[in-house]
Every structure is written in C-alpha cells, then in structure tokens.
Amino acid sequence: MSAPTGQSLHPGLNLGEEHGDDHLEAETSVFGFWVFMMSDLVTFGMFFAVFATTVPLACCPGPKELFDFGSIAWQTAFLLLSSVTSGMAVLTMKQEHGGRGACTKKLVFWLLLTVLLGCGFLYREISDFISMATAGGPPTRSGYLSALWSLVGLHGLHVTGGIIWCLVIVVGVLVRGVDRRWKLALLRWAVFWHFLDVVWIFIFSFVFLGGLL
Amino acid sequence: MFEALFGRLTWDSIILVQEFEDPNLNTFITAGAAAMLPVGGALVVALLFWMKWWKPLFEWLTSVDHKKIGTMYIIFAVIMLFRGVVEGILMRVNQAVGLNGGFLSSDHFNQLFTTHGTNMIFFVAMPFLIGLINIVVPLQIGARDVAFPKLNQISLGLTAVGGFLIMISLLVGEFSTGGWTGYPSFTGRLINPGVGPDYYILSIGIAGLGSTLTGVNFAVTIYKMRTAGMSFMRMPLFTWTALCTSILLIFAMPPLTACCLMLGLDRYLGFHFFTNDMGGNLMNYINLFWMFGHPEVYILILPAFGVMSEIAATFSGKRLYGYVGLVAATMCIAVLSFMVWLHHFFTMGQSTTVNAAFGIATLLIAIPTGVKIYDWLATLWGGRVRFTTPMLYLCGFFVLFAIGGLSGVILANPTLDYQLHNSLFLVAHFHNVIIPGTLFGVLAGIYYWFPKIYGFRLLDGYSRITAFLWAFGFILAFLPLYQVGMMGMTRRTVAYENPALVPWMVVSGIGALFLGLAFTFVLLTLWRSVVNRKKLMVPFGDPWDGRTLEWWTPAPTPEWNFAVLPKVDGRDAFTEAKAKGTAYQPIEKYEDIEMPANTYYGLIIAALGSGLGFGLVWYMWWLAIICFLGCIVTVITYAFLPERKKIISAAEVREIDEAWRRAARESRGVTRDDECNEANQGLARPDIITNP
Numbered sequence: 001m002s003a004p005t006g007q008s009l010h011p012g013l014n015l016g017e018e019h020g021d022d023h024l025e026a027e028t029s030v031f032g033f034w035v036f037m038m039s040d041l042v043t044f045g046m047f048f049a050v051f052a053t054t055v056p057l058a059c060c061p062g063p064k065e066l067f068d069f070g071s072i073a074w075q076t077a078f079l080l081l082s083s084v085t086s087g088m089a090v091l092t093m094k095q096e097h098g099g100r101g102a103c104t105k106k107l108v109f110w111l112l113l114t115v116l117l118g119c120g121f122l123y124r125e126i127s128d129f130i131s132m133a134t135a136g137g138p139p140t141r142s143g144y145l146s147a148l149w150s151l152v153g154l155h156g157l158h159v160t161g162g163i164i165w166c167l168v169i170v171v172g173v174l175v176r177g178v179d180r181r182w183k184l185a186l187l188r189w190a191v192f193w194h195f196l197d198v199v200w201i202f203i204f205s206f207v208f209l210g211g212l213l
Numbered sequence: 214m215f216e217a218l219f220g221r222l223t224w225d226s227i228i229l230v231q232e233f234e235d236p237n238l239n240t241f242i243t244a245g246a247a248a249m250l251p252v253g254g255a256l257v258v259a260l261l262f263w264m265k266w267w268k269p270l271f272e273w274l275t276s277v278d279h280k281k282i283g284t285m286y287i288i289f290a291v292i293m294l295f296r297g298v299v300e301g302i303l304m305r306v307n308q309a310v311g312l313n314g315g316f317l318s319s320d321h322f323n324q325l326f327t328t329h330g331t332n333m334i335f336f337v338a339m340p341f342l343i344g345l346i347n348i349v350v351p352l353q354i355g356a357r358d359v360a361f362p363k364l365n366q367i368s369l370g371l372t373a374v375g376g377f378l379i380m381i382s383l384l385v386g387e388f389s390t391g392g393w394t395g396y397p398s399f400t401g402r403l404i405n406p407g408v409g410p411d412y413y414i415l416s417i418g419i420a421g422l423g424s425t426l427t428g429v430n431f432a433v434t435i436y437k438m439r440t441a442g443m444s445f446m447r448m449p450l451f452t453w454t455a456l457c458t459s460i461l462l463i464f465a466m467p468p469l470t471a472c473c474l475m476l477g478l479d480r481y482l483g484f485h486f487f488t489n490d491m492g493g494n495l496m497n498y499i500n501l502f503w504m505f506g507h508p509e510v511y512i513l514i515l516p517a518f519g520v521m522s523e524i525a526a527t528f529s530g531k532r533l534y535g536y537v538g539l540v541a542a543t544m545c546i547a548v549l550s551f552m553v554w555l556h557h558f559f560t561m562g563q564s565t566t567v568n569a570a571f572g573i574a575t576l577l578i579a580i581p582t583g584v585k586i587y588d589w590l591a592t593l594w595g596g597r598v599r600f601t602t603p604m605l606y607l608c609g610f611f612v613l614f615a616i617g618g619l620s621g622v623i624l625a626n627p628t629l630d631y632q633l634h635n636s637l638f639l640v641a642h643f644h645n646v647i648i649p650g651t652l653f654g655v656l657a658g659i660y661y662w663f664p665k666i667y668g669f670r671l672l673d674g675y676s677r678i679t680a681f682l683w684a685f686g687f688i689l690a691f692l693p694l695y696q697v698g699m700m701g702m703t704r705r706t707v708a709y710e711n712p713a714l715v716p717w718m719v720v721s722g723i724g725a726l727f728l729g730l731a732f733t734f735v736l737l738t739l740w741r742s743v744v745n746r747k748k749l750m751v752p753f754g755d756p757w758d759g760r761t762l763e764w765w766t767p768a769p770t771p772e773w774n775f776a777v778l779p780k781v782d783g784r785d786a787f788t789e790a791k792a793k794g795t796a797y798q799p800i801e802k803y804e805d806i807e808m809p810a811n812t813y814y815g816l817i818i819a820a821l822g823s824g825l826g827f828g829l830v831w832y833m834w835w836l837a838i839i840c841f842l843g844c845i846v847t848v849i850t851y852a853f854l855p856e857r858k859k860i861i862s863a864a865e866v867r868e869i870d871e872a873w874r875r876a877a878r879e880s881r882g883v884t885r886d887d888e889c890n891e892a893n894q895g896l897a898r899p900d901i902i903t904n905p
Contacts, residue, residue: 028360032433039425039463046471046504050486050497057492139484143492146484150475168849176853185852 015094015183022180026187033188037195040158044199047154051147051207060141063211066132072208075124076200079159082117083197085110090190097178104173111170114193118163125156148207155203158196165189220832221408226386239318242303247384275811277362278772279347280666282369286344287659291735293336293376298732300329302725305690307707309722312715314708322707323390327413328379330393334509335417336376338647341655342516343372343427346455348666349658350431352763352770353449355440355779357808360433363851366815368423368430374822375420381827382412389413392705394502395476397487397495402480408830410480415826418473421466428462431455440762442781446540449761450533453540454519457547458512464551465508472501481829499561503554511550513647515543517654518585521610524603524657525589527757529596530885532785535588542581542588549578559627560634568627575625582618586611599885601757602676606657609684610649617645620695635705638698644691652683656735664756664895668769669749673889675738682731689724693717751895753877758885758897760785765796767873768895773806773861776870791899797877800870803863810857817847 014026056062089110096106129149132138139149169189172182224230232244261267273281304325307315317325351359359365382388389409391400400410435456439448448456476498478484485493526533533539555563555571589607598604620642624630633639656679664670697717702709742749754768762779763770765787777800783789790796821840828837882896 028433028437031437032360032429035429035432035463036426039429039467042464042467043471046468046501050471050475050501053494053497054492059491139478140482141485141491143485143488143494146478146486146493150478150484150486164845168852172853181852181856 015187019094019097019183022183025180026184029184030187030191033191037191040195041199044151044154044202047147047151048202048206051151054142054144054147056144057142060145061135061137063208066135066137067208067212068128068131069208069212071124071128072204075121075128076204078117078121078124079197079200082114082121083194085114085117086190086193089114090186093178093183093186097183104178107173107178108170111166115163115166115170118159118166122156122159122163125152125159129153151207152203155196155199158192158199162189162193162196165192217835218833220828220834222385222831222833226408228384228386238316239321242317243321243383246299250380250384272811274816275813277358277366277809277812279351279359279362279365280770280772282365283344283347283349284666285369286340286347286372289373289376290337290340290344293332293340294732296380297329297333297337298729300325300332302729304329305718305722305725308709308718311708311718312712313710317707319707320390323705324388324409326705327390327392327395327409328382328388331388331413331417332379333647334393334513335420336372336379338513338651338655339420339424340372342458342513342651343368343424345520345655345658345662346431346458346516349662349763350434350452350455351438352665352766352774353452353761354435354438354443355762355775355781356434356438357774357778357806359430360438361430362809363812363814364426364430366812367818368427370815370819371423371426371822372420373819374826375416375423377819377823378412378416378419378826378830382409382416386412386830394499394506396502397476397479397498398489398493400476400480401488402483403488410476411830414473414477414480415829418470418477419822419826421469421473424462425466425470428459428466430459432459432463435459440775440778440781442786446537447781447784447786450522450536450539450543451516451519454515454522454543457543458515461508461512461515461547461550465505465512467505468501469505469509472498472505475501496561499558500554503557504551506557507554508547508550510646511546513651514654515546517651517658518543520654520658520661521589521607522592523761524607524661525592526785527661527759528601528604528607529593529598530758531592531596532760532788533588534591534594535584536784538584539588542584545581546578549574549581553578556625556627556630559630565627572625572627572630576622579618579622586615597885599888601889602660602671602673602680603657605677605680606653606660609680610653613649613684613687614646614653616692617642617649620645633698635703636698637694637702637704640704641691641694641698644687644694648683648687648691656680656683661757662763664749664751665754665763665766665768666770668752669742669746670751670756670889670893671738671742672745672749675734675741679731679734679738682727682734686724686727686729686731690721690728691724693721693724697721748891751893753873753880753882753895755787755897756893756895757888758791758899760788762787765790767869771869773808773866776800776803776866791897797874799874803867803870805863806861806866808859808861810859812851812857814847814851818844821847 014030015023017023019026089107092107092110096103129152132149137145139146165185166189169182169185172185176182225234228247229244232240261270273285276282303317304322307317307322310316315322347359347365351357379388386408389395389400389405389412391405391410391413395410395413398404400413435448435452475484475486479486479488479493485491487493487495487498489495522533522539553571553575555567556575559568559572590611600608620638624633624639624642660671660676694717697714700711700714702711702714751768754766754770755764756768757764762781765779766774779786787796821843824840825837825844828834828840877896880894880896882898883890883892883894884898887893
C-alpha cells in the first residue's frame, strides 16, 4: 500500500524519487521492519539482563580460561567489515537500479562478499564454542555459562538467519531481477544486518571485554 | 523403533485410556473433557459435509480480509471461552462442596487453574481484543486493509497453534500444573519432568510470537495507513487504544519469548537459567515473566477502554468529553505499565525501598484511570442517553470496574500486600478488573460492531438478559472471594478445613453457574439473531447514529471497505457530514480497487507450527525437524511466488456504492426511539441536536 502523497517520507527508509512507486512502498515495509527490530532488541535486552545477573562459579572455568581474545577480535573484524560491504550493496542498489536493466553483477558481488564475511564470523564463533565446551565450559555447567552461551548463540543464530536471507536475495535478484520485491527485501535485510552489528558491539564490550578486564 | 517414532508418547498418555484404568468422578471429568475433542471434531466435520461448507470454509481460512481474520479470532476466542468457563465452574463448584476435599483430585485441580488462566489470558482475552482491533481499526482510520495482510494471517495461524496445543493436551498427556505464570523451579525439569510444562511453554511461546507480529502490523497500520486528513488527534479513541496496545505488544511480548526460550533450554538441554543449583536464579524468570505480564494486563484493558469511549459518545449522542485527556491518559497508562511489574512479587525479598518505589508507581496508575472514568461520565452528562445493551455494559463497568480498581489500589500497598498476596482476595481482584473491564468491553463491542460487519443487529432482548447475567454472575461468583481472601483462604487450594468459609464458597459456586448461563446466553443470542436476521437487517450500515468513519459504509461492509477513501477534516467526521447533509451525496469518480488475493500461507504455517509444537512436546524429533524446516521452506517459497492481487473494477464498485447512496438519500431513516426496533434499517435520522 502506498503512502498518501504529500506526506513526508522518513529519510533512510526509502529508495529515492527515481525508484518511482517502490520509493513509496518502502515507507511502510521498511518502517514495519524497524518496528520489528525494536521488538527483537528487547529480546536481546532480556538475555543481556539475565547475563548481567549471573556470575562465574568457582566450579568451572571463567572468562579468562574460556575466551580467546584473538578469535573474538577476528569475529569483530569480520562482522564490522561485512556491515560495510552490506552498505555498499544497498548503495549500489539505490544508485544503479533506479531505472530498469542495470547490471546486477556488482550488487551480487557485494552481497556474496557479505555472506563470505558472515560465514567467516560464524566459523570462528563455532570453533570458539567447541573449544569452550572442550575446555570444561559447556552451557550445562552453570548459570553463567548458560547465559553466556545463549546470548552469544542467539546472536549467532540471527547471523545464520541473515546469511540465509541474503542468499535468498541473491538468488532472487539473479532469477527475477532487481524488482520492487527484492529491493524492499534488501532494504529490510540491511537493517537486520546492521542491527546484528550493533548487538555484537554490545556483546563484545560487555560480555567479552567485560569478562576479561 | 516405537520410541524413535512416537518419542515419549505411549498408549497410557491418552486420557481416555486412563479413565478405564481408574474409573472415578475425577477421571470421568477428564475423560469427558478429552472426549469433547474427537466428538466435537467429528460433529464439526459432519456438519461441514452436511451443509457443504468446505468451500466457504477454505474461502475464510485463506482470506486476508481484516474483517474475516478478525471474525476468526473472535470465533476462536469463543470456543476457548467455552472451555475456560467450564473449567471455572468446575473449580468453583469443587470449592463449594470442597470442605475437607471436593470431587477433583489435587493434580487435576492444579491443571484446571493452570489451563483456566493460560487459556483465558492468551486464548480468550487476547484473541477477542485482537479480533475487534482487526475488524474495527482499518475501518476507523479509513483504510482498505492492514499494512501487512499476509502477516496478519500468519499471526492468526500462530495463535491457533497455541490454541491447538492447549486443546490437544486435554486428550494426550497433561497440561502444566504450575499456574498460568509457570514459575520454575516447580516447572523445571527436576521437579516436573512430564509434558505439562512443555505444552505450556510451547503454546504461549508460539502464540506470543503471533501477538508480537500483530503488534507490529497494527502499529504500522495506524502510523502509515491513515486516510487523508486523519491526523493523530483526529483518530477515534478505539484506534488510539489499539495503537497503545500494539506498542505494548511490541515491547512486552519479547520478555515472554525470552523467558519461554530460557525455560525451554533448561528443560530440554539442561541449562541452568532458573534451576536451584549451579548458579541458576529463578527470580530472573519471575522478573522476565512480569515484565511481560504487567504490560499484558494493559494490553487486555486498553482496547476495552477504547470500546467504552466509543459507546459513551455514540449512545449519548454527544461528542466524547475530554478527548485529549483520554488520549494522554491512555499513553500514560501504557508507559507506566512498564514500571510496575515488581508489584506482582512484593513478598519475594526485595528491600522495602524497592517495594515502596514500585508501590507508588502502581498507585500512580489510578490517576489516569480515574481521569478516564470521569471523562466517560462527563460524556454521558447532558447527553441524550439511550440504555441500549452496550450502555448496560458501560454502566456495569462503571460500578464494578471501579471496585476492582480500588481493590488494586489496596494491593498496591506493599504492607497490605503482605497480608493479601496469594489469597483469594487477589483472585477476586483480577477477575474484578478482567470481567467487568475486558469481557464487558468485548461483549459491548461485539454488540456494537456486529451489524457493521454482518449486516444485521443482535436481538435486543436476549442481549440485555446476557448483560445482566454476566453482571449478576460475576457479583455472586467473585465478590465473596474478597471476603474469604481476607479470612485467609489461599488461592489455588483444592480443599480447605475452615467451615466458616463454606457459605461464601457456596454463593461463589452458584455465581459460577450463573456465569455459565451467561455464556449460554451469548450463544443463544447469536443463534436467535441469525435465525431472525431478515428482521434485523441494517443495510444502510449506521444503526446507532455513529460518529466515526466505520459507520460510513453499507452493512455488511464490502471487502474493499470504502468505495472511495474518505477525506477527513475533523474529529467525528461522519457526524459532521450527516449534520451538513453531505454524507450520502453522489461521488463523481470511482477507481479500480486492488486487494490482496487469498493465500494458504497462514494455514500452512499453522499446520507446520502445530506439528513443530507437538513434536517438541513429545520428543518426536523427526516431526519437529520436518515441520521446522517446512516453515523455512514455506517462507522462502512465498518470497518467490508472484504477488497475487484481486482487481475490483470501478464499474462494480460504482454500481454497489451508488445504489447504497441513492437509497440512503431517498429514505427517511429512523429516530433514536426506534433504534432497537425492526424499523431500524441502519439509516439515522438526524433527530438529536449534536454539539459538534
């Protein structure tokens, strides 16, 4: 449903006048997704809150034994960089797909690069989980470990979902072209992907840095 | 092999089998309830074949029309209300004869209060209100549909999954015995390893996800889909309360999702979020649950306040008094609702300072609520009040809800709460706000908007009797509980030993029977009205001399709602148009209308979600995995399927709309004296001098 004309559109939500009706359509669709993200943020907030109330128990290894700071630095680098590449993808779409028939190769390149970086993040995160489990820190050992695993794991699941979503978009634009549906999907996915970055910054600061310092 | 296929589901899990193994009154009741499912299901299927209703059924189930989805929510809620009322009657009757033990086993009684609470909150009150919001909000803001029609269908599907799980637990296995709040560690794996808490987590977790999506959908609808000129301060008050409810759903459902997930991880994978050992902390659950649970209370009451506002204005023929104050009060309540959750557990070990802070915050809520009540009273003041059925509910609400609110003020004081918490005083309090508040609001709203959507009024006499029965039954059933609560009787107790309580419990049990009668009258009203619908038709669509946009359409409202989207230049736009005599003037130009086509999306998600939930409850991992992957595949598939639209041609719209307008111009309409007579065709003669 298009927004009534004359109503001011929110900057950052839409595509630009040259995208015609898609521009108006983005208003409702992307705004809706922002609202959903707010809701998701509360879910993360709850996991953060529970994590904040737990303390490492003497029985099991604590942050110093479990966290591999080098690996976490890599994960952070992968994810932040992937946010840049996802931004490039959206800019490409906004600037080059206003009309019809623009080349989708560049768009797909940035998207696949983002997927690659996301997979790099997941690879390091999963290896960290495995080494934590083998070092005597599986989530079933203590309340602290449960909260840690589920907070970081919830973020990891979101990243997995984001990667699958991105791949679907890649297939979509290759099969169907960069039409309204995939433009809007891309805009929403970009909000999602940046959101995961923000959440990661909090996890990095409070869970990992906070645990090590 | 058997275990891989059926998980922990065995022959003995089926309730009907247990009846044969150990026959007594208690198992007879459980078996009777369990038998309702297959028998009821078979009857429904037989009816569908007999009436050849399969095609219309699927027409409805695949519809994305907000009015049909709203109707399905309400039908669902009525079915669940039947179960909830029967459970309530069983418990109250058991207490009435329960000195030194009634006829129910304690485990059965525990399941009853758990399902009664869970069911009434999540599968009766919420679907009722979300159904009303679905039906009314797009009409009130002058829109043709909601922002995301398919998402709306999915929300309904997910709610139905929750309902399916709580219903199937009647037949297979058992439900949780931990109360509707499901506190661990009682619902933890160590103490309660059975399927009950798993049914509980999954039913409210999945339904909660649907509610979150509903919140998103309606917030966006109200923000983005308003018709030209419908600024925020021109929105009808029901839409305002729907907006606040949506915001509450967006922010309050995630804590529920989070605590269900965590309890699930504890139970399924042996995590230590809420266990007693290894650094688990059950207070975290209680905090998370009530961070959802308190705003939930206002999710339940705010739309009812909205209905009351519409009714007060319409049935006194007067502009709503204190509109700005009512909007501000609604917003205040919505914000404050997030700051008071701790009053649900004053006794659980916080310092007095913390208790005092939350006690004061709770008392503050009484201020905006008081503002509202005075605004409604002032709306009636000097108006030409017609004592129609909704007005009866409003009057009942004024008196009874005020009592409930005041008992809430008593409980908000931590020192008094130490005496009264976990007693039947509390049970009396929350029934006293939910029945005269939410339920009266919903029933009044259904009576009020029913002719709009289905084209005929509900029979007046039956509706009035129903209203009196609800009020009378409520007074008998719950006011005595205040007294026994103060005498020290705790809630959730199957038996008691103090004979002084007996007379009160007997009165309460009789009241519960009256509530059952009231529910019967709801169905009876509906049935008699459907039978007599020819006499009750209101084709012009404005039977109550309405003030807001939803009355500016024929009844039943066509699928596209408005032939041409109305332009608004004030509050109560329809009343103004009627006063100026411009309401039914011909329209020059009609355009093709594009509506979303039917889709199986929601139905598929509901089926797969049910399989996922059932598989997880019974450890049938293959089923859970298949259904989960199925959900993902469905979502991806629908991302590729072309968007199908129905086009309704301008000519067709013109034909219907012009006929309606012409007939309305040529008819005289009825005065308010004939409002509840057969003469009422849904066209209001402007006989009341309104003060615009």
